[in-house]
Amino acid sequence: MTATPPEVSGALAPGSVVEVRDEEWLVRATEVTADGTLIHVQGLGEIVRDTSASFYTHLDAVRPLEPAQATVVADHSPRYRTARLWLESTIRKTAVPLGERALSVATHGLADALSYQQSAVRKALDPENLRPRILLADAVGLGKSIEIGMILSELVRRGRGDRILLVTPRQVLEQMQHELWTRFALPFVRLDSAGIQRVRQKLPATRNPFTYYKRAIISIDTLKSDRYVASLRKQRWDAVVIDESHNLSNVTTLNNRLARLLARNTEALILASATPHNGRKESFAELVRLLDPSAVPADDTLHPDEVRRLVVRRHRHSPEVARVVGADWAERQEPNNLLVPATPAEDAVARELEQTWLRPGRGGSPYSGQNASLFPWTLAKAFLSSPAALKETIDGRLSRLGHDERAETERDALQRLAALNEKTLRQPSAKYTCLVQHLKDLGVGKGSPTRAVVFAERLETLRWLHRSLPKDLGLPADAVELMHGGLTDDERQRIVDQFKQEQAPVRVLVTGDVASEGVNFHPQCHELIHYDIPWSLIRIEQRNGRIDRYGQKRPPRMTALLLDPSSERFAGDVRILAKLMEKEDEAHSTLGDVASLMGRFDIKGEEDEIRAVLAGSKQFDDVVRPVAEVAAGNDLAALFTQLFDAPTEPATDHQAPAAQEFAIDHGAGLYDDDVSYLEDALREAFIDPTAPPARGGVGWRRDPAFGTIELTPPRDLAQRLEVLPQAYLAQRRVTERLVLATTQARGKERLAAALRDEAKLSWPDAHYLAPLHPVLDWAADRALAALGRNEVFAVRGVVDAPTVLLLGTLTNRRGQVVSAAWLTAEFPTPGAPSFALIAPHGSAREALHALGWDSARTNPGPVADIDMLQRLVAPAVHEAEKHLMTVFEAAGQDVARRVDEWSRRLDHWDDEAEALIQRSEVKQRRASVEQERVLVQAMAPDRQLVRPLLVVVPDTEGSKR
Missing domain, CATH: 3.40.50.300 (P-loop containing nucleotide triphosphate hydrolases)
Incomplete structure (x- = not known):
């Protein structure tokens, strides 16, 4: 195959449209790897519409479609439905910039909008930390799994959560999978013993399972085995979560080996533990070092400021928690x-334990082992548990005794104790x-x-x-x-x-x-x-x-x-x-x-x-x-x-107003809600979505009174749900009839009802339509395929002269959106297309309002004079690029400042480590710090993309809804 020229490879950015293997693709992310530039794309053409793929630019010819050469086409659909869907989908697929401090989707799931949990999410996403790294050390019961779900939701919306690995204890695998799906609509495959068996049946023995599943939950006991280490070394993750992370701090264990491997191969790292400190500074320093190798000097000194930056801890009676949890x-x-008075038989056992084993006379305990002070208390602990436990302890010890004189003495004492205990077993x-x-x-x-x-x-x-x-x-x-x-x-x-x-x-x-x-x-x-x-x-x-x-x-x-x-x-x-x-x-x-x-x-x-x-x-x-x-x-x-008693920010009430204070819209605002967007997408994709599948529909049903919608998932949508538990898919018939709750109240009600369900299945019969739901992602992918290669729609709106709506993005070498800007280019003199009035807008909603496109409009017919409008696209793109040079320069300088500060941190660590470099563990840490330096440099912005999204002409008939 023909490789991509280096100058083209270096200019690719998320949001651009490229042609690869004679098909059109939307670039979702780019990644500079050891093997070259890797682009992750979503298919736009008819053949690849429902396909995600990744291409190395040195193996495939990747041809970006030049935005300035976009072709203008008139939208003739009713109420501009096609253009509205395409525009909304484009905006939904555009990542929220890294530096955005407000939450976009975390508060729109089924989790209660608790302010202390939101503060943990914002701390994890703090742009001053170039990578999202945090230890969630909240005390037992505060909802660390909810905080994990909120953080992951935000990472996904920011284009930083495509590949995610969750590592938990075995007994909470399904619980974590259930929380992420039912509350945040994030589907994960559960690789428990049954899940791994299914993978083995589906994949060749040589296939790396972590390349097949992009989001997986697996137990730490399974993952730490040598069987998976080789596969993990070859994988990079956007985010890794390790629950109960206090089990990682011992550097001699397989748990720690696994944690260090994952920490090196992921951008975002979330550790969670209610008991993260074992009293030894070097152990706690190891957890902090996993998050940021430069946060702990080579001599393991713990700096409170660094711990505060990377760790969040509250408890039930912390002020910011107590004021919001309420009833x-x-x-x-x-x-x-x-206090339960012992029976006479139990008293006899207690006296024997005390006089012979716990507090013997001058002869001492008859125990013959090296740990003579421990075994008597093992017996006492077993006795206080139950007669059955004491019998097991005695029998186990007797089976291990030798035959020397001291062993025989102990055997006699154990048999005497066993005889007394036998009486308690019969009563x-x-x-x-x-x-x-x-x-x-x-x-x-x-x-x-x-x-x-x-x-x-x-x-x-x-x-x-x-x-x-x-x-x-x-x-x-x-x-x-x-x-x-x-x-x-x-x-x-x-x-x-x-x-x-x-x-x-x-x-x-x-x-x-x-x-x-x-x-x-x-x-x-x-x-x-x-x-x-x-x-x-x-x-x-x-x-x-x-x-x-x-x-x-x-x-x-x-x-x-x-x-x-x-x-x-x-x-x-x-x-x-x-x-x-x-x-x-x-x-x-x-x-x-x-x-x-x-x-x-x-x-x-x-x-x-x-x-x-x-x-x-x-x-x-x-x-x-x-x-x-x-x-x-x-x-x-x-x-x-x-250390963590003080609130990280002013406390707010946990009801809706507080949530909105720190939130931004997860969509563009072209639709009143996600349901309306989904319904329009279905009407665009199917002639009659209410018809059954046999007649070309999906059996669409909407019941506003009950807050539910229903549809039969097409095959390409059902495939996106296959990672969910097979019992859930079968018993709830999810892939046959998908029922969705459209309000948070209805979603919570069905989630609670699942715990009372006669089917004895805690997975709800109506799943909440959260912003990141796969059905919405599926609808967006279909809508994006509505246009041909490098085309934009011409529509009517509330403008005085032909106007082009544009979106500019600044990205870094990792393909992440650093900054985004919304612009309109107005051409007051159509005959002079070189003259454009550029107007910046603070958000997509503001830009749409300026165009009169913040609500639906009637479409009297296709816009005329497309040739004249075609001549406006290139000047609009070029003028927008000039305007954004200063805007993006400021954003770039802000990121550059943070990159420089981080580089100085790494240099300072290097200087301090120089004196200790002969120690092998310091050499290993230096390797981690050097890897951190490479990642830090990749965060610097290096490419700009301006895309025309819409050409709007004056609406002389006032066709607003």
Whole structure:
């Protein structure tokens, strides 16, 4: 094939129309890669109309169609429908400039317009940061997944979100996919075990799955394996999201290897974690370094200003949160700690544990291993969980013992303990009896909708509860579900989804700490029971956050069951654990950050500290500091607590006026709403869209009273939806009959109704028509194919003389729109086409208003004298280019200033690293910083494009609607 000349390759810009392989394409984005310039295009010609493609300019001849040579054609469609659709679609396909601070689409989904979430989005998109990079560290329950969806929506609208990868824990794969689709209309393929199997069936074994799917959700456990690393190295992403990112900070793990690889190969990076700090500055520095390698000096020093720039953290009682969540987040009830007197058999076990294992006499513990101080507390923890858990622990230890003298001594002690525990297994457990009665008191039972989630740490305890509860509560077996880490991701997702379903039979979910991160249980549940108490404030907070979160309408209550042996020493241990529950509640209300009380910021570290308190080597008040002391402190823990308390901007009310204050229109304003635009597009594409497909229509139905529309998706539209869950597509018959909600109120109502649906499917039967919905994108692609090569429409409007509407864009080497300008070129003397009056406009809406095109007009017939109008196009383009030189020069200087500042940051990092360059890890970091330098230079604007969009002549008959 013939290559593209270098001078042409360097001039390509998004929005230009090019000819490749004898077909016409709209340039969506350009990218300068190691292999040359790559252009991403959308087909405009009849054959390639529904095709997206990418071409390397050194392999294909890419011929830009010169805007100044555009051909003028008259629009003869009723009410100028063809021109209106083409113009609206062109504007929708033109990326919002990078420097635009206002939100365009983030507030137009189904998520509530909460001001604190919007501030996080604006911080992520701050043009002072050349790349969108942020750690969403909001406390549990504030809606980080919604913030992620809002940020991704804005990136898509800005032309920075074509290829997106989401990495999450297994149990929240479907939940994240559901949130992004139902609230933001962003379709992602879910690569869980079933999804990966479908990919293997569809693609050759040698095909890289990440080149086939442009937007994917996958678990970190799957992705970090060596199987995918080679594929990932070859991929560049517009945006990568890594949820629960506190699991990335250890540089020796596969998680960290994956994170570093993805961070290097993506422009936007969003990390999310409610517990991002483990107390070690080098670990937190690693998370910050993933976001911006130059933000952390080579010696791992953390600068508060850099952390503030890259991290956002609020909690339930932060001022900007508390004033807007209102009744949509009910305040939690006081902790309900139930002390349960032990049975005589359980007391006997407790005495044996205390006297032989926990606090033996002068002979010491009979435990024979190196960690003699740990195993006794493992036994104690198992005992406090359940007799079944203690039996499992004893049996496991016995199976591993050797046959020397010390081992035999320990074997005797374990067998004695096992015999005592055997008696507890043959009798009702005190704590279990209390659990059953408590569940009944809550109303859990046959015919009742009441639900509860029961957490326990030990798998054997969970299995025992799962076996026993249905019979003792008078419930069928499927009313009690068990979720643990050994289940497949499909099974975990099914259980989570069923627990949210009102019509599902499940009433009690017993689960372990696999469900303590990311999973939402609040839609149908406000009762949580700690069957055993974690020895970690962080873990307690994570569990509680499953029901104590935004969207919880009923005051959540957390109940802890604490076995209370008669032994004074053991009872004291139980009271220490009860104190943990009280401290978590106090810190939740005052600080919003329980980890700061212990300052370990790590679950295992907290467990070690509590074990030391139970063993008597430390005091509780020394390990768990008073809340007031933390709030007033000046150490690392206090810094992390206080750093993000201040609102990032003046607080506003969360209702519609506040949302509008920081928003811009996502469309051009040629249509009253997205539904009208879609309906016009269908009427343009099909002779009678209301006819069934067999007669050439799509069965279009619009019901304004109910706020819904319906259509049968044509094949090319159905293909855009195939990445969604197969069960959803099949049960809701989406590809046979697509039902869309046209108002936010209707969309929210159908989304809530899905949780009460007899189909037991949380995916709604009517999906909200959000601005980025694939059906609107499909309609735009069809409308853009209405014109022939390099043509513009001639129409009538409210102008005094023939006027050309133009759009100018300034782009950088990465093909991103840096600045955009709307212009009109008026020709007061048609006989002198070289003289044009250029008028700038602040937005598309302003320009359309000036032309009288902000509402529909009747079309009395094709505009005459096309030859005369044709002579106006070239002068209009050339005069606009001259005018924009000064406008774009200012925009270019602003970007250049930021690029220079960023370059100086990188130079400063280099200077500081020079002394430490012999350290291998510093050499690796320098490589990342050098890559950052290349990316920074690519952000500098380097090309300008002016496109004529419309030629408007005076309307002498006043044909406005």
